[in-house]
Amino acid sequence: MMAKSKNFDGLIHLSKIKAAKHLLREAANGSSxxxxxxALRTYQSTDSSVQxxxxxxxxxxxxxxxxxxxxxxxxxxxxxxxxxVEPALRVSEFCAGRDLSFRNFPYDQWAMAxxxxxxxxxxxxxxxxxxxxxxxxxPLLAREHxxxxxxxxxxxxxxxxxxxxxxxxxxxxxxxxxxxxSTFIAQERGVERFFDRAAxxxxxxxxxxxxxxxxxxxxxxxxxYVFDYAEMVSDxxxxxxxxxxxxxxxxxxxxxxxxxxxxxxxxxxxxxMFGQRRKVLAVDLDNTLWHGIVGEDGPNGVDAGGMxxxxxxxxxxxxxxxxxxxxxxxxxxxxxxEADALDGFEMNRRMPLSLSDFSVVKIDWNDKxxxxxxxxxxxxxxxxxxxxxxxxPLEIALMQEQxxxxxxxxxxxxxxxxxxxxxxxxxxLSPGLTEEDLGRADDYAVEEVRNRQQSTSNDIESFxxxxxxxxxxxxxMRGELExxxxxxxxxxxxxxxxxxxTYADVLSFxxxxxxxxxxxxxxxxxxxxxxxxxxxIRSFGDDFCQEIDSFLMSCRVLGRxxxxxxxxxxxxxxxxxxxxxxxxxxxxxxxxxxxxNFYLDRGFQSDDEAGIFKRDLIKAIPMxxxxxxxxxxxx
Amino acid sequence: xxxxxxxxxxLYADLIDMLSDLFDTxxxxxxxxxxxxxxxxxxxxxxxxxxxxxxxxxxxxxPPEEQVxxxxxDLILGLLVEKLSY
Numbered sequence: 001m002m003a004k005s006k007n008f009d010g011l012i013h014l015s016k017i018k019a020a021k022h023l024l025r026e027a028a029n030g031s032s033x034x035x036x037x038x039a040l041r042t043y044q045s046t047d048s049s050v051q052x053x054x055x056x057x058x059x060x061x062x063x064x065x066x067x068x069x070x071x072x073x074x075x076x077x078x079x080x081x082x083x084x085v086e087p088a089l090r091v092s093e094f095c096a097g098r099d100l101s102f103r104n105f106p107y108d109q110w111a112m113a114x115x116x117x118x119x120x121x122x123x124x125x126x127x128x129x130x131x132x133x134x135x136x137x138x139p140l141l142a143r144e145h146x147x148x149x150x151x152x153x154x155x156x157x158x159x160x161x162x163x164x165x166x167x168x169x170x171x172x173x174x175x176x177x178x179x180x181x182s183t184f185i186a187q188e189r190g191v192e193r194f195f196d197r198a199a200x201x202x203x204x205x206x207x208x209x210x211x212x213x214x215x216x217x218x219x220x221x222x223x224x225y226v227f228d229y230a231e232m233v234s235d236x237x238x239x240x241x242x243x244x245x246x247x248x249x250x251x252x253x254x255x256x257x258x259x260x261x262x263x264x265x266x267x268x269x270x271x272x273m274f275g276q277r278r279k280v281l282a283v284d285l286d287n288t289l290w291h292g293i294v295g296e297d298g299p300n301g302v303d304a305g306g307m308x309x310x311x312x313x314x315x316x317x318x319x320x321x322x323x324x325x326x327x328x329x330x331x332x333x334x335x336x337x338e339a340d341a342l343d344g345f346e347m348n349r350r351m352p353l354s355l356s357d358f359s360v361v362k363i364d365w366n367d368k369x370x371x372x373x374x375x376x377x378x379x380x381x382x383x384x385x386x387x388x389x390x391x392x393p394l395e396i397a398l399m400q401e402q403x404x405x406x407x408x409x410x411x412x413x414x415x416x417x418x419x420x421x422x423x424x425x426x427x428x429l430s431p432g433l434t435e436e437d438l439g440r441a442d443d444y445a446v447e448e449v450r451n452r453q454q455s456t457s458n459d460i461e462s463f464x465x466x467x468x469x470x471x472x473x474x475x476x477m478r479g480e481l482e483x484x485x486x487x488x489x490x491x492x493x494x495x496x497x498x499x500x501x502t503y504a505d506v507l508s509f510x511x512x513x514x515x516x517x518x519x520x521x522x523x524x525x526x527x528x529x530x531x532x533x534x535x536x537i538r539s540f541g542d543d544f545c546q547e548i549d550s551f552l553m554s555c556r557v558l559g560r561x562x563x564x565x566x567x568x569x570x571x572x573x574x575x576x577x578x579x580x581x582x583x584x585x586x587x588x589x590x591x592x593x594x595x596x597n598f599y600l601d602r603g604f605q606s607d608d609e610a611g612i613f614k615r616d617l618i619k620a621i622p623m624x625x626x627x628x629x630x631x632x633x634x635x
Numbered sequence: 636x637x638x639x640x641x642x643x644x645x646l647y648a649d650l651i652d653m654l655s656d657l658f659d660t661x662x663x664x665x666x667x668x669x670x671x672x673x674x675x676x677x678x679x680x681x682x683x684x685x686x687x688x689x690x691x692x693x694x695x696x697x698p699p700e701e702q703v704x705x706x707x708x709d710l711i712l713g714l715l716v717e718k719l720s721y
Binding site (some may be wrong): 049050051054055057081083084117245246249250252256290 | 656657659663679680683684687691692698699702706718
């Protein structure tokens with residue numbers, strides 16, 4: 001009986017797979033992008049076998065309506081054959097909204113491909129992954145570390161890191177696209193398995209030290225990242241990841257079982273790198289941050305510490321504190337009597353999170369979508385930079401309906417699993433930590449102080465004067481180029497033309513005598529805002545005309561008339577250079593209505609051509625900088 | 636894992652389905668003589684994919700010596716019948 005019913009279940013499952021496969025085949029011929037994507041996800045969730053993934057990849061290649069998604073050219077340089085990952089990567093990339101072009105270079109050519117002009121350059125990658133196995137590139141350490149002398153092992157490691165470094169250096173001269181280095185892990189443990197950590201000659205310690213040196217390479221070049229291959233392999237299970245027979249037989253050292261995991265991890269990494277980053281996590285309180293309902297259980301009845309289940313909430317709070325330190329702002333959205341919730345924090349002071357960790361706190365009975373919109377306004381951020389987490393499915397559904405652009409996370413089940421839900425949400429993780437990321441949450445805390453100051457000042461001008469704003473306007477320094485690229489990629493609201501210049505474009509501007517890229521930094525008596533604005537000005541060989549090609553500013557600094565100050569500087573510079581006409585451009589997007597009339601409001605004349613605004617510098621009275629902003633120039 | 640086919644015919648049908656999906660070829664173009672010479676996508680990487688797919692589907696390990704002998708559908712079928720012992 002048992003066997004029979006099991007068989008029956010198996011048959012139902014089989015027919016489900018067949019149906020999903022059929023639907024996907026149909027969808028590939030002319031369905032919309034979303035229709036196709038949904039068929040793809042459904043089939044993939046019923047069957048993720050080698051055969052099924054290859055079938056999916058073939059349907060993606062065949063799919064005709066892919067023109068609305070961006071293409072991404074990935075080159076993998078590996079010391080072993082990794083072509084098997086292609087179908088899984090095509091599927092995961094497509095699900096992330098990217099159309100893959102893929103090249104895996106022959107395993108013995110990774111160094112040559114980086115070192116000299118050739119196939120890699122011809123492929124024109126958008127990103128290069130370098131994935132090396134110790135067995136291929138450091139054979140002494142991988143196979144005979146007990147036999148080799150310490151000197152020989154040192155030399156081998158030095159030679160390897162020297163090679164990687166010189167390869168990247170030579171590639172960087174030719175190309176500026178991101179390079180992603182992977183960390184090292186041994187494919188298996190050998191005779192040292194019981195004594196390695198205790199021994200004077202430790203293999204694991206040597207591998208750690210090689211991995212440590214990767215961060216040195218990252219700091220030496222721009223746009224180089226580290227992909228933690230070793231930790232991913234550990235998560236998956238080392239002995240299932242590597243295939244020792246295939247390693248020797250075909251150089252396909254990674255097992256086919258591991259390909260879906262590798263593809264998913266690479267895609268998440270690429271999304272963190274190229275995708276839009278969310279900036280805020282708005283989180284519910286009762287049964288999310290602590291166990292219990294403060295309005296019913298009282299301030300002493302809620303629990304985020306000690307033993308189960310409070311300890312799971314405590315650890316989730318610690319996780320959020322770390323998330324905050326990585327540059328994501330926290331906002332508290334709770335339906336409670338404010339006094340009850342505040343009591344809860346007061347009576348549980350040993351919880352990891354305190355009220356001051358939240359950039360904004362909203363405790364009332366209003367609906368959460370409107371509260372979130374208010375918070376967005378307070379923080380000068382668009383709602384699509386928010387992630388919302390709640391344990392109540394109804395609140396999640398309401399948010400999805402009213403604000404579909406907000407990402408939502410249902411805090412379902414035990415709090416032990418909450419952090420994995422957050423980690424699985426696109427847009428919260430960053431592939432590298434910039435100084436701006438590190439200080440962001442604290443900056444916004446300062447912002448709150450500024451806002452409070454604003455409400456106590458009688459008029460806006462005396463408030464602004466009291467801030468002691470100081471603006472710096474100059475060419476970017478080397479170390480600022482990544483932040484510049486980040487601003488081009490992420491600024492939506494105060495962005496006149498929204499041209500997404502890449503790192504390579506930025507580098508070319510610096511070389512180009514007809515293009516001036518200027519950055520704006522801002523500070524006031526409360527703190528440093530960092531690099532908050534970019535202007536790109538084009539001239540055309542003569543002195544007659546200059547065009548403001550790009551003008552963008554972080555929304556954090558709006559409301560201080562910094563933009564007027566910048567435009568005045570641009571105009572004064574143009575006058576000094578003998579320019580007779582200044583041209584501004586506005587390209588409408590879904591998000592930049594804020595600046596639709598920016599040039600008109602500042603004395604530019606609209607042109608016959610839409611989106612073009614001109615200012616005759618001979619006739620116009622010079623603009624003046626708002627007097628409360630001090631301007632610092634280079635040179 | 637899916638139920639194992641219990642006849643040579645069912646196994647052959649499975650294989651046709653698999654080759655069709657892996658190499659994006661119509662099922663009616665696949666027969667016992669189909670080989671790397673008749674399908675472009677069945678190159679050396681394609682062969683690794685096919686082996687991986689067979690190993691996964693029938694929960695087998697095919698050693699390198701046998702992998703190199705799987706030169707057409709007929710030979711693969713013969714090897715699988717032997718391995719799955721019908």
